[in-house]
Each structure stands twice: as structure tokens, then as C-alpha cells.
Amino acid sequence: MKNVYTVRQVNSYIRNMFNQDFMLNRIYVKGEVSNCKYHTSGHIYFSLKDESGTIACVMFAGSRSGLSFRMQEGMQVIVLGYVSVYERDGRYQLYAREIVRDGSGALYEKFEALKKELAEMGMFAPEYKRPIPPYVRKVGIVTAPTGAAVRDIINIASRRNPYVQLILYPSQVQGEGAAQSIVRGIQALEKYGVDVIIAGRGGGSMEDLWAFNEEIVARAVFDCRVPVISAVGHETDTTIIDYVADLRAPTPSAAAELAVYEAGAAKEQMAAYKSAMRRMISAKISAAGMRLQRDAARLGAAHPRQKLDSKRLYTQELENRFRNRMNMRLTQEKHRLDLCVEKMKMLSPLSRLSSGYAYIQGEDGRGVTGIGQIEEGGLFTAYLADGRIKSRAVSCEPAVYPSYDKEDEKNV
Amino acid sequence: MEKEENQSLDQMFGQLEEVIGKMEGEEVSLEESFELYSRGMNLLKQCSQAIDEVEKKVLVLDENGDTHEF
Numbered sequence: 001m002k003n004v005y006t007v008r009q010v011n012s013y014i015r016n017m018f019n020q021d022f023m024l025n026r027i028y029v030k031g032e033v034s035n036c037k038y039h040t041s042g043h044i045y046f047s048l049k050d051e052s053g054t055i056a057c058v059m060f061a062g063s064r065s066g067l068s069f070r071m072q073e074g075m076q077v078i079v080l081g082y083v084s085v086y087e088r089d090g091r092y093q094l095y096a097r098e099i100v101r102d103g104s105g106a107l108y109e110k111f112e113a114l115k116k117e118l119a120e121m122g123m124f125a126p127e128y129k130r131p132i133p134p135y136v137r138k139v140g141i142v143t144a145p146t147g148a149a150v151r152d153i154i155n156i157a158s159r160r161n162p163y164v165q166l167i168l169y170p171s172q173v174q175g176e177g178a179a180q181s182i183v184r185g186i187q188a189l190e191k192y193g194v195d196v197i198i199a200g201r202g203g204g205s206m207e208d209l210w211a212f213n214e215e216i217v218a219r220a221v222f223d224c225r226v227p228v229i230s231a232v233g234h235e236t237d238t239t240i241i242d243y244v245a246d247l248r249a250p251t252p253s254a255a256a257e258l259a260v261y262e263a264g265a266a267k268e269q270m271a272a273y274k275s276a277m278r279r280m281i282s283a284k285i286s287a288a289g290m291r292l293q294r295d296a297a298r299l300g301a302a303h304p305r306q307k308l309d310s311k312r313l314y315t316q317e318l319e320n321r322f323r324n325r326m327n328m329r330l331t332q333e334k335h336r337l338d339l340c341v342e343k344m345k346m347l348s349p350l351s352r353l354s355s356g357y358a359y360i361q362g363e364d365g366r367g368v369t370g371i372g373q374i375e376e377g378g379l380f381t382a383y384l385a386d387g388r389i390k391s392r393a394v395s396c397e398p399a400v401y402p403s404y405d406k407e408d409e410k411n412v
Numbered sequence: 413m414e415k416e417e418n419q420s421l422d423q424m425f426g427q428l429e430e431v432i433g434k435m436e437g438e439e440v441s442l443e444e445s446f447e448l449y450s451r452g453m454n455l456l457k458q459c460s461q462a463i464d465e466v467e468k469k470v471l472v473l474d475e476n477g478d479t480h481e482f
Contacts, residue, residue: 135421137464145472145482154470162467168482169473188473263463266421270459273428273452280435281449288442 008087015085018092024083029055029094030102033075046071048079048094056093057081066098068175068207076102100207107206111213114240118215123222124243130227132247132258133195135266138165139259140189140197140226142182145170149202149231149252156256161263167194173201178211183220190226197224198255199241200231212239221245231255350385359383371396421462428455 005013018024031048038044042061047054057079059067071077081096101107118124139157143149145168157166169185172178182199189197199221201209211217212232221228221244230245231252242248249255300306345351349359360368361381374380374393382389419427431452435445470482 133420133422135425135462137462140473158467163464165468166470167473167479168470184475185473188475188477192473192477192479261421263465266459266463269425270456273425273432274456276432277435277449277452280432281445284435284440284442284445 007090011085011087011090015087018084026080026082027094028078028080030076030078031055033071033073033077036071036073044071044096048077056091057096058093059096059099063097066096069101071099078102100205107210111206111240114213114215114218115243118218118240118244123218128222130225130246132227132229135261136164136195136259138167138194140185140192140194141166141168142171142185142189142197142199143168143201143231143252144173147202149200152251152253153198153231153256156253157260160257160260163263164260167192172211174204174208174211179214179217182211182217186217186220186224186228190224194226196259197226197228198231198249198252198259199228199245200249200252200255201233202252203233203237209233209237209239212241214240217241218244229255229259353383353385356385371398419458421459424455424459424462428452428459431455 029048031050034047034049034054036044036046042064044059044064044067046057046059048057049055059081066080077099078101079094079096080098081094083092083094085092122128141150141153143153150168154166157164167189169189171185172181186197186199199212199217201212209232212230218240221230221241227246228244229247229249230239230241231249231254232239232241233251235250247258249258353359359382361383362368362373363379366373368374368380374396376393376396378393380391380393382391431448434440435448435452440448471479472482473479
């Protein structure tokens with residue numbers, strides 16, 4: 001007979017087929033745990049089953065880090081591993097690398113149940129929320145001492161305000177005992193005395209974040225007299241502590257921003273206050289100075305000396321006016337007098353006599369202006385500039401003088 | 413002057429705003445203004461002290477309640 005193969009050949013051929021299959025090399029399988037045996041060697045043997053059937057599974061001791069809980073009969077789990085052939089028994093099985101509980105099942109139900117219970121107790125009520133102080137000096141942090149969360153918080157906090165004291169309580173944030181560790185951290189920081197506490201961790205699966213869903217953590221946050229900011233995972237992750245905390249931050253970085261004020265902004269604010277006060281006080285002072293000047297001027301004006309001065313001034317003015325008027329009048333009269341003197345001078349007979357004319361006076365003492373007033377042989381007196389002559393008229397004859405003008409007579 | 417040493421920066425900022433508000437009022441006398449001004453300056457000094465401009469190292473709190481550098 002040709003083409004006869006050994007058992008070994010067939011089994012190893014099938015095993016090769018399995019191992020070359022891309023999908024079977026890395027596969028997630030979900031089902032209910034049954035026939036679970038923790039072997040003394042550290043290996044775990046179990047089966048996954050659903051309504052249709054079962055598949056044999058093994059998790060070797062070397063892969064146990066991929067399992068963070070104790071598997072029990074009937075648990076819904078998801079196993080990551082590869083499917084291969086166990087040649088000795090001639091059967092295939094699932095070699096598990098990681099096993100997680102099926103979140104959409106048990107964990108989620110547990111979460112919802114606790115959330116409902118705590119909400120009914122009033123632990124999420126807004127009236128219990130303590131306000132986060134806007135200007136803190138000491139910030140307590142409960143998180144793992146390694147990892148992105150603590151680094152993010154320290155970076156953001158010291159960038160915003162390097163003068164704020166950060167106090168880290170290094171806690172376990174996942175696995176066995178994590179919840180107790182977080183509770184101790186919150187209590188220790190409260191006792192130490194801080195202004196605000198940030199409790200959280202970076203992102204992860206629902207199992208990773210589970211410690212923040214534990215009732216003891218929720219109670220510790222609720223009982224803490226220091227305001228607590230929750231900072232678990234990413235924006236989309238929600239845990240019980242987010243509902244109980246006084247403030248929920250979407251991420252650890254955001255928590256640092258919410259907890260720590262910006263030193264620069266506070267200093268700017270102070271500078272603004274300072275300049276506002278300076279401006280106001282100097283405005284007040286200059287207003288007071290102006291008022292002082294104004295009042296001094298008014299007071300000066302109201303002084304009796306001022307009235308005296310003005311009266312004296314008025315008197316002076318009146319005197320000046322009076323004097324001027326008087327002087328004017330005097331000058332005027334003097335002119336009139338001068339005029340009269342001139343006129344008198346012109347009218348004086350003496351001036352005529354001095355230019356050679358004579359004044360004739362008859363015996364009766366009257367002035368003689370024509371020949372008819374004196375008879376021949378009659379006596380008269382001729383007045384000259386320096387004396388008089390007693391005379392007798394020898395003869396009287398009329399005479400006519402050429403171009404005698406009456407007008408000219410006045411100007412002589 | 414009242415006890416202002418133990419107040420938070422928030423409270424002191426609040427008081428500063430109050431002082432400035434009063435100073436802005438028309439009816440405040442010059443003497444009162446000086447008083448308010450010196451009070452405001454004093455508050456500002458305390459604000460600066462509250463900010464406490466010394467860079468802090470991160471401390472780690474251990475199980476015994478003791479702290480040491482991170």
C-alpha cells in the first residue's frame with residue numbers, strides 16, 4: 001500500500017496548516033468559562049463554551065501576566081491567543097496570552113448598579129460639591145508615580161505656576177489592592193493638609209480603570225473635606241469617581257489646569273490693581289490741589305485789603321480825572337486871557353502914538369476927529385507918545401486923502 | 413489694619429476690588445483715599461507673598477506621613 005503516513009506525520013502536517021494560518025495566529029475568542037483548573041505547575045486549563053459548543057484552552061504559567069483576576073466557572077471572558085494542535089492528543093486548542101472579562105457583560109452591569117445605588121444615596125448631589133479654591137498653594141496628587149498621568153500633571157502645573165507645591169501620593173491604580181491604595185492616598189493627603197486633591201490615572205480598558213469604580217474609593221472621595229478633582233483616563237472614559245468628585249476633569253492634564261492658577265495672570269492682575277490705585281490716588285491729589293488753588297484765589301479775593309485796594313484805586317482814578325478836568329479848564333481860560341491881552345494890545349492908543357500919530361483933544365476935553373470941531377484961533381491939546389502940546393489953530397482947511405478904505409482902518 | 417495675613421489670594425483680590433471700587437467713588441475724601449491707597453498697597457504686598465515666588469520641587473508623601481523629594 002502506497003501513501004501510508006504515520007500519526008506523527010499527519011498531526012505535524014495539520015499543525016503546520018494551523019500555524020501558517022494568519023487568522024488563527026492571533027485571535028480573540030469570547031465565551032463562558034467551564035472546567036477551569038489551576039494546575040500546580042501554574043498552567044491553567046479550561047474550556048470556552050457557548051450555545052453551540054466548546055473549545056479547549058490553556059494558559060501557560062509564562063503568560064499568567066495576561067490575566068489580572070481569578071477565573072471562575074461561568075464567567076464571560078474574552079481570550080486573546082492562537083489556535084494550534086496538541087499533537088499528543090491529536091486535538092486543537094486555544095493557547096491564551098491574555099484573558100479579560102467581557103466588559104459589556106458583568107463589569108458594565110456592576111458599574112451601572114453601583115452608580116444607581118450611590119446616586120440614590122445622594123452621593124452625586126451638587127449640594128455636596130465643594131468649590132475648587134481658585135488660588136491654591138498645595139496640590140495633592142493620587143496616582144501612579146510612573147506613567148504619563150503624573151508627568152502631565154507635573155508639567156502643566158509647573159508651567160502654569162511653579163510656586164505651587166505639588167505633593168504626590170504614589171498609589172497603585174490597577175490590579176489587586178489598587179482601590180485601597182487610592183483610598184489611603186486621599187486620606188493621607190487630607191491629613192497632611194492640601195488645598196485640592198487630584199485623583200486619577202491615564203487611559204486604559206474598563207478593567208484597568210476599575211479601581212476608580214470601587215465603592216470604597218467613591219466613599220473616600222465623598223468623605224474627603226478637601227475638594228477632589230477626578231482625572232481618570234480620557235475624555236470618553238467615565239468612572240464612578242467622576243460623579244462623586246467635586247469636579248470632573250476629562251484628563252489628568254486638564255485636572256492640573258483646573259487645579260492650578262496661572263502665576264503670570266495673577267501677577268498681571270496685581271499690576272493692573274496697582275496702576276489703577278496709583279492713577280486714582282494721583283487724580284485725587286491733583287483734584288485736591290486744584291481745589292486748593294481755586295479756594296486760595298477765592299479767599300484772596302474776599303480779603304478786606306482787596307476791597308481797600310480797589311477803593312484806593314478808584315479814588316486815584318477819580319483824582320486823576322478831576323485833575324485833568326481842572327488842568328484843561330485852566331489852560332482854556334489862559335488861552336482866553338492871552339487872546340484878550342492881544343486884543344487889548346491892538347486896541348491900545350499908545351501903540352498908535354508910538355508910531356507917530358497924535359490924539360487931538362478940544363478945549364471941552366472931547367476927542368477931535370474933524371476940522372468942524374475947532375474954530376480958527378481956537379485952543380486944543382495934541383497928545384504924542386512922550387507928551388502933549390498945547391496948540392492954537394492957525395487955519396482949518398478940508399483935505400481929501402487918496403484911496404482911503406474903511407476896511408483898512410481896522411487893520412492899522 | 414485688619415488681619416489680612418491668613419487670607420487666600422482670592423479673598424485679597426476681592427478686597428482689592430472693593431478698595432478700588434471705593435476709591436472710584438466721588439464722595440471719598442482725600443484722607444480716606446490715602447487710607448484706602450495704603451491699604452490696597454499693603455494688600456498687594458500680601459498678594460505677592462501669597463504667590464510665594466519660590467519654585468517648588470514635587471514632594472512624595474509616604475505611608476508614615478513623611479515627605480521627601482520625588
